Amino acid sequence: MSQSPQEGKFAVFSRLPAAFVRAVMVVILIVLPSALLATNASEGTQIIALVAIFAALFTIVEYSASSPSLVEFRDAPPFNRTRFSALFATVLCLSVIFRGYQSPSIITEFFQDSGSQIGRAIDFPFSPVRLMVLTMPADSDPRVVERLRDAAGLAYMIAMISIAWFVILLRLRHWPRRGGAFNVWVNLPTFDPTAGGDVVQRLQRDGRVNIILGFLLPFLVPAALKLISFFGTPIQLDDPHTLIWTVTAWAFLPASILMRGVALSRVASMIDIQRKMAYARAASDDYQPA
Numbered sequence: 001m002s003q004s005p006q007e008g009k010f011a012v013f014s015r016l017p018a019a020f021v022r023a024v025m026v027v028i029l030i031v032l033p034s035a036l037l038a039t040n041a042s043e044g045t046q047i048i049a050l051v052a053i054f055a056a057l058f059t060i061v062e063y064s065a066s067s068p069s070l071v072e073f074r075d076a077p078p079f080n081r082t083r084f085s086a087l088f089a090t091v092l093c094l095s096v097i098f099r100g101y102q103s104p105s106i107i108t109e110f111f112q113d114s115g116s117q118i119g120r121a122i123d124f125p126f127s128p129v130r131l132m133v134l135t136m137p138a139d140s141d142p143r144v145v146e147r148l149r150d151a152a153g154l155a156y157m158i159a160m161i162s163i164a165w166f167v168i169l170l171r172l173r174h175w176p177r178r179g180g181a182f183n184v185w186v187n188l189p190t191f192d193p194t195a196g197g198d199v200v201q202r203l204q205r206d207g208r209v210n211i212i213l214g215f216l217l218p219f220l221v222p223a224a225l226k227l228i229s230f231f232g233t234p235i236q237l238d239d240p241h242t243l244i245w246t247v248t249a250w251a252f253l254p255a256s257i258l259m260r261g262v263a264l265s266r267v268a269s270m271i272d273i274q275r276k277m278a279y280a281r282a283a284s285d286d287y288q289p290a
Contacts, residue, residue: 019063023056029088030055033244036095038102044241072260073187076176078169079263083256086162090155090248097151098240112150119153128218129153132250135225137234144238151243155251156218166259176267184267200275203268207261214258221250 030052034045062071073079097115100108122129132152136145169175176182184193191206193199225235237243 015064016060019060022063023059025084025088026055026059027052029084029091032088032091033095033098033241036099037240067186068189070189072190073176073263075183076187076263078166078173078175079259082162082166082169083252083259086158086255087248087252089162090158090252091244093154093158094151094244094247097154098147098244101147101240111154115150115154116146118157119150122153122156123149128156128222131219131222132247135222135229136237137229141238144243148237148243148247151247152250155247159251159255163255163258167262170262170266176263176270182267182270184271188267200268200272203264203271207263207265207268210257210261210264212261214254214256214261217254217257218250221254 034048062068068074096111100112129152133149
């Protein structure tokens, strides 16, 4: 049964409060480093404010509309909640660490010691953290290199924990259905089921590609940064804000892509199981006596 215009408007307005809460959380995430760290660049503050406004508007539109245009798994928690929690935790921890270099306290000292221990533990040959440290020029300030190692180690650890927690939640909650309906059109707005080929095979292929890409990106990104610094202008990580967002992107994006691959594989498995059950019911109905 199709939805009437009045029912559609009521559904949109009923989603607005939750969309506003999500928008506020996105704004807090974006302005968090600037709020905790001192900055003297007025232009940088204006850019951050502009980005926060656009991100808030995008979040409100995507989460209040009847169907999103870009955000995947909108109505299938905890996918986006886990990703946002990992991103927020990474930015918060790194911001607290660098605040300790400006205004030391017991809390900042705890985060600095934790990041330093994790960074040293993960900084072994051919590890993603070691590759990230090697992107720095040979004449870099040792303090900047040490801060990069600590930040990279802590961010990578948060990413790994978020992936493990996501997989555990999928098992415990029997995601993506959890006893209810799963709307592929709403939760996968960028996926076209009519593009050709079997839907299950396409989802399984996309899931495998995302898992492999998510695993390789922490190793490939440092190599790309090294090439950029060799052929062009290197990224200046002396600025704490640049270092925070660079390390956050390096750790979070691969984890997010890997979680997307796991989610797509689960959706493909769900569709395959439902298809087999439908075939079995159809076969049993054909063999029933009239």
